[in-house]
Amino acid sequence: MAGSIPRYDICRYCKKRFAQTSGPGRKKEYCTKDCRRLAQRERDGRLGQQARAALPLGRRIAEDLQALSAALLEAEYDGRPLEELLRCAADVGREVEYYAAAAVQDARNGGASWDHVADAARISATTARTRWPESRVKERLKRRAAERAAVRQPPVPAVEGPQAPQGTALSQSAERASVKLASALSYLHRASDLTISRVAELTSLSPSYISRILSGERTPTWLVLCALVQLFGGNPEELKTLFESAHGLVAPTRHAVPDAVARLQAALRGLHLAAGRPQVWVVRKAAHGALGTQEISEILDGDMVPGWEQTSALVTALGGWPADVRPLWEAVHYTFLLCVDPEEGPRWPPAADPEST
Structure with a gap:
């Protein structure tokens, strides 16, 4: 019996033509193991860069620093005891150290050399490598996450028509x-x-x-x-999230998709209302070009669930504090990951390409 005619395919990495093996099993996508390994390395690096670019480590810590610094200033204005002032100052100092480590890691993720980091920090490259190796930065940020989890207020059950406990100390x-x-x-x-x-x-x-x-x-x-x-x-619903926050009511950390989205949108509309419902072009100017007029309109109209960069920019432009809104955005992000069919709801942030994972 004459030999079968060989099949040929194009290598997904080097684009060269190669003979496809016959027999059962999944067909080859690369001409050699080296091409497969190089393609995997490129894909891992690309995905890692995308993930790092989407959520800068230092940005989130800087937002929390804003709130801690405000707490220190308010304690100073109120003339609170020295013990409390020093505690607030220690909180700020500890967060600054975390921020420095995260900012260096962000720079390194973006391709900065140790010499560049050393010049920025005005230390030697050897000291920079010793102070901020990636493994140590990860451990520091894990410790920070544990510290914040320890002081986070536990959730309370949601009630119909929430009533605030009068006389309690507000955060x-x-x-x-x-x-x-x-x-x-x-x-x-x-x-x-x-x-x-x-x-x-x-x-x-x-x-x-x-x-x-x-x-x-x-x-x-x-x-x-x-x-x-x-x-x-x-519309009272536009102010419900602000009301709950003002009374120190902590909502459950996980919501159904529509509820999580509604809470975030209500918070953003409430901030817009508190700012006096400025025109879209005014908000765009206050956001220093970080948001377009169409984006702002779609977010405030509830036609778009924004990413964190957009949410942070909008909250800041409306005179709010990104750190206060971040838990609401994270709740949406969590439920989005579990959403089976995002096309049923509002327009969502783009999902990752399944072929690239």
Whole structure:
């Protein structure tokens, strides 16, 4: 019997023509083992660079540094005891060390040489290698994650129509949310053209109590908030996330996809409302070109779930703190990874190409 005619394919790495082996099993994609190994190395490097570029290590720590520095400044303004001032300063100092290690790792991931790192840090290359080797940086960041997990407030069950425990000490994040909530209510009140006395008549609340709510001296209960927002012609759901944060209510860390997306979108719309609903071009200018007008419109309209770079830029442009919103974004990111069919919901960030994994 005459020999069968050989089949030929093109090597996926070197693009050369090679004879395909006959018989059962998966057909070859590369002409040699060397080509297969080189292709794998290239693919691993490309995917690693994409992952590192998507989530810079230093960026997240810098956002948390912003909150810690604000806590130190507020403690100084309040004239708190020296013990508390030094504790706040130690928190900032420790986070600065973590940031330095993460920033060096980001630079190294981007291709910076040890000589470049040494010049930037004004130390010798040998000292830089000794101080920030990748293995040590990873251990430091693991330790930081463990420290933050230890102090993180445990989740509380969500309740229908949340009521805040009055008189509890608010965290820095809660205080910032309380200020934003008051700003949003004040904007809605001004837009409604209702006088405080008229609002008092329609809600059976005292004028002085309404004034304290609008000035931020008092944070209302959920029922009072709903009554005021509806009277002012607004949507209470847009302020629900700010309300929960202002009262120190911690939501469960995992939500169904629609719930996680809705919470993030409500938080962003609440910040937009607190900023006085500025025009899209104003927000774009405040974002220093990091966001386009179409992106901003789609995010605020709920037609797009933004990536972290977009979320951080938008929150900052609206006068918010990225560190306060990050847990909401991470909840969306987690549920997105578990989403079977993202086409059913809003437009999502692009998923990784299955062929490249």
